[in-house]
Amino acid sequence: MAIKDYIRERFFPHIWCPGCGHGTVMNSLLRAIESLGMSKNEIVMVSGIGCSSRISGYVDFHTLHTIHGRALAFATGVKLSRPELNLIVPMGDGDALAIGGNHFIHAARRNIDITAIVMNNRIYGMTGGQFSPLSGYGTMATTAPYSNIDHAFDTVELAIAAGATFVARSTSYHVKQLSKILRDAILHEGFSVVEVLSQCPTYFGRKNRLGSAVDMMEQYKNDTTPIGSKAKKENPDLIERGIFVQKEMPEYCVEYDKIIEKAMKGN
Amino acid sequence: MKENIKFVQGNEACVEGALYAGLEFFAGYPITPSTEIAELLSYRLPQKGCRFIQMEDEIASMSAIIGASLTGHKVMTATSGPGFSLMQEALGYAVMAEIPCVIVNVQRGGPSTGIPTHVSQGDVNQARWGTHGDHAIVTLTASNHQDVFAMTVEGFNIAETYRTPVILLFDEVIGHMRERLVVPVEGEIPLVQRLRTAVNEGVDYHPYLPREDGRLPMSDFGDVHRYNVTGLFHDMWGFPSDNPQVVHDLIRHLVDKINNNVNQITNFKSYYLDDAESVLISYGSSARSALHVVELLRPRGERIGLLELQTLWPFPDQLVRRTCEHAKHVIVVEMNMGQVLQEVRRVVDQPRKVFLANRIDGVFITPRDIRNIMRLVQGKGV
Amino acid sequence: MGKLKLKEHVITREWCKGCGICVHFCPKQVLELDDQDKVFAARREDCICCELCELRCPDLAIEIETEQGSE
Ligand SMILES: Cc1ncc(C[n+]2csc(CCOP(=O)(O)OP(=O)(O)O)c2C)c(N)n1
Ligand code: SF4
Ligand SMILES: [Mg+2]
Numbered sequence: 111m112a113i114k115d116y117i118r119e120r121f122f123p124h125i126w127c128p129g130c131g132h133g134t135v136m137n138s139l140l141r142a143i144e145s146l147g148m149s150k151n152e153i154v155m156v157s158g159i160g161c162s163s164r165i166s167g168y169v170d171f172h173t174l175h176t177i178h179g180r181a182l183a184f185a186t187g188v189k190l191s192r193p194e195l196n197l198i199v200p201m202g203d204g205d206a207l208a209i210g211g212n213h214f215i216h217a218a219r220r221n222i223d224i225t226a227i228v229m230n231n232r233i234y235g236m237t238g239g240q241f242s243p244l245s246g247y248g249t250m251a252t253t254a255p256y257s258n259i260d261h262a263f264d265t266v267e268l269a270i271a272a273g274a275t276f277v278a279r280s281t282s283y284h285v286k287q288l289s290k291i292l293r294d295a296i297l298h299e300g301f302s303v304v305e306v307l308s309q310c311p312t313y314f315g316r317k318n319r320l321g322s323a324v325d326m327m328e329q330y331k332n333d334t335t336p337i338g339s340k341a342k343k344e345n346p347d348l349i350e351r352g353i354f355v356q357k358e359m360p361e362y363c364v365e366y367d368k369i370i371e372k373a374m375k376g377n
Numbered sequence: 378m379k380e381n382i383k384f385v386q387g388n389e390a391c392v393e394g395a396l397y398a399g400l401e402f403f404a405g406y407p408i409t410p411s412t413e414i415a416e417l418l419s420y421r422l423p424q425k426g427c428r429f430i431q432m433e434d435e436i437a438s439m440s441a442i443i444g445a446s447l448t449g450h451k452v453m454t455a456t457s458g459p460g461f462s463l464m465q466e467a468l469g470y471a472v473m474a475e476i477p478c479v480i481v482n483v484q485r486g487g488p489s490t491g492i493p494t495h496v497s498q499g500d501v502n503q504a505r506w507g508t509h510g511d512h513a514i515v516t517l518t519a520s521n522h523q524d525v526f527a528m529t530v531e532g533f534n535i536a537e538t539y540r541t542p543v544i545l546l547f548d549e550v551i552g553h554m555r556e557r558l559v560v561p562v563e564g565e566i567p568l569v570q571r572l573r574t575a576v577n578e579g580v581d582y583h584p585y586l587p588r589e590d591g592r593l594p595m596s597d598f599g600d601v602h603r604y605n606v607t608g609l610f611h612d613m614w615g616f617p618s619d620n621p622q623v624v625h626d627l628i629r630h631l632v633d634k635i636n637n638n639v640n641q642i643t644n645f646k647s648y649y650l651d652d653a654e655s656v657l658i659s660y661g662s663s664a665r666s667a668l669h670v671v672e673l674l675r676p677r678g679e680r681i682g683l684l685e686l687q688t689l690w691p692f693p694d695q696l697v698r699r700t701c702e703h704a705k706h707v708i709v710v711e712m713n714m715g716q717v718l719q720e721v722r723r724v725v726d727q728p729r730k731v732f733l734a735n736r737i738d739g740v741f742i743t744p745r746d747i748r749n750i751m752r753l754v755q756g757k758g759v
Numbered sequence: 760m761g762k763l764k765l766k767e768h769v770i771t772r773e774w775c776k777g778c779g780i781c782v783h784f785c786p787k788q789v790l791e792l793d794d795q796d797k798v799f800a801a802r803r804e805d806c807i808c809c810e811l812c813e814l815r816c817p818d819l820a821i822e823i824e825t826e827q828g829s830e
Contacts, residue, residue: 151600
């Protein structure tokens with residue numbers, strides 16, 4: 111199938127601003143799914159609220175556009191009640207890690223087979239540029255007019271600490287890597303987290319004088335490096351890209367099947 | 378046959394009713410006085426190949442059951458005041474997206490953490506208006522374990538029939554009290570199953586287009602029809618829309634599908650109402666004390682009767698108005714500051730003849746409490 | 760069997776928002792924005808079919824259509 115077979119063409123052009131990285135994340139995700147040859151009926155996409163969450167309206171899967179921060183909890187219900195389905199949960203940085211932070215760590219802890227994508231633009235795009243838990247110290251936002259004193263989470267470290275069994279990071283610039291990582295994340299049996307640095311030129315870019323979408327992508331190119339690279343040793347400020355964790359652990363639904371077996375035997 | 382007779386807590390009667398109704402998925406978070414429901418279901422559900430999950434909070438629990446309902450399963454969660462407060466946003470989502478699901482609230486005293494191990498009926502209005510925006514909601518209650526069972530089954534039936542969340546508003550006394558329950562044999566109470574679309578693969582399916590009879594056939598996530606579910610106002614395919622006509626029609630539909638069926642949704646019991654001059658109106662555990670008063674005073678020649686409401690929302694306006702028509706006075710017996718009282722006053726012809734017999738101190742209202750207030754109302758002094 | 764060669768840059772003009780990502784990152788400077796800020800292939804003969812424009816486009820507005828080149 112071609113990429114366009116996976117989208118709801120009638121809703122295009124989409125609502126995202128010119129140069130918004132979220133469109134590129136969708137592009138890479140669709141390519142990952144296409145390369146796996148998955149049927150549209152076996153995929154459920156669950157999203158919350160935010161610019162990022164609007165992705166679910168554009169893809170031709172079973173789509174569940176829920177409430178702010180709770181996508182992983184809805185997805186947990188879908189997955190556990192019908193484990194053969196493939197769950198993909200794209201979230202904004204605020205959606206996933208502020209209001210949804212608790213669901214994020216608990217889904218990771220359970221190792222339920224869901225692919226979580228954090229579309230990190232370091233800002234609340236949908237509500238117009240307030241700081242998020244990933245904005246970071248010293249950034250500017252409409253609610254941090256004197257500069258932000260909140261420190262940022264490191265999504266990767268947080269996911270690893272919470273027990274996610276697949277953890278990766280890429281950017282909207284590194285699309286070949288991104289597609290490959292998303293593919294691996296979908297194939298992974300367990301909770302997978304893919305953080306994607308995704309530019310919001312409209313708010314984060316403008317507020318922090320980072321230039322155009324193109325300029326912001328140049329920064330992704332220059333400010334990131336493959337995991338464990340020589341460059342990282344020389345310049346610790348570089349952000350690492352790649353797969354940080356990929357390990358096998360008992361998956362939640364599989365474990366629950368064992369509970370059912372036990373219960374039915376009358377143990 | 379003996380196996381069908383149990384001596385149980387109300388919470389267990391609710392579990393039995395849910396399983397009888399075909400519950401397949403439960404998500405919850407422990408909270409007194411509802412916790413036994415989660416505990417029992419964690420044991421019982423896997424025995425029938427079904428699933429239980431303890432979520433990280435009540436927001437997640439409510440969210441998870443909505444997800445599981447969309448894969449075609451009968452779902453439930455159970456909680457009490459603080460947890461019910463947390464569920465409100467997702468409950469509104471279930472209203473908007475028309476998701477069949479059952480939410481049990483075993484009431485305790487509030488606000489806030491309140492008085493966890495004591496009884497209250499303070500969440501009646503929260504059940505009605507807890508979530509934001511105009512909407513209709515179904516809320517059922519019961520005063521004894523046989524009825525807890527029956528109303529739980531009824532709750533699932535209504536949820537499936539109208540594609541709506543249904544709230545079962547029990548209370549601490551009912552939840553924890555033990556009494557006899559006879560579990561009906563299979564088939565004794567009719568069950569409404571999920572109505573699934575007959576539309577074939579490849580043919581346009583409208584998840585949000587009501588049939589002529591008002592019902593909306595569903596398609597399970599994972600099956601051949603792919604559609605969108607959202608909490609935004611949406612068209613008949615489930616896609617977001619801000620078209621004023623679409624918005625207007627949807628909110629009308631959401632309200633009308635419940636309010637136009639008040640008669641079908643109304644459950645109640647009446648005791649000695651035919652010639653009653655004093656009408657007691659009550660529900661849940663307080664209806665037990667009210668019934669006690671009626672049965673005490675009838676043999677003494679007092680023309681007193683009881684209307685026991687089992688459907689609190691949509692409020693049965695006509696039933697209450699008719700029942701109170703010829704009454705000299707109406708006394709609403711409840712354990713809050715007059716939440717159903719307000720409704721009764723709203724619907725009767727002479728609101729001034731409606732009085733409140735209540736308790737708000739976490740202590741179960743007794744027949745004596747009710748009689749004391751009745752004597753005042755009847756001008757007999759205490 | 761020959762190498763894949765360019766058949767066409769398929770551009771959905773109505774979807775293109777003129778962000779310039781494809782133009783900037785094209786390794787061969789094949790693409791440009793027209794006076795309406797829509798992308799077009801100004802130097803199609805230079806295209807090496809790397810598809811980076813297609814992969815990065817946030818709007819799914821550009822596709823590289825290839826065909827089998829003759830030996
Ligand atoms: C309970 C609740 N609180 C607040 C909001 C308002 N709100 C909508 S989207 C959003 C943040 C979006 O930011 P993010 O999750 O980073 O996604 P982005 O738009 O940046 O992709 C907020 C605060 C809401 N919809 N619901
Ligand atoms: S506001 Fe930012 S995140 Fe939202 S669509 Fe525009 S560029 Fe993208
Ligand atoms: Mg964001």
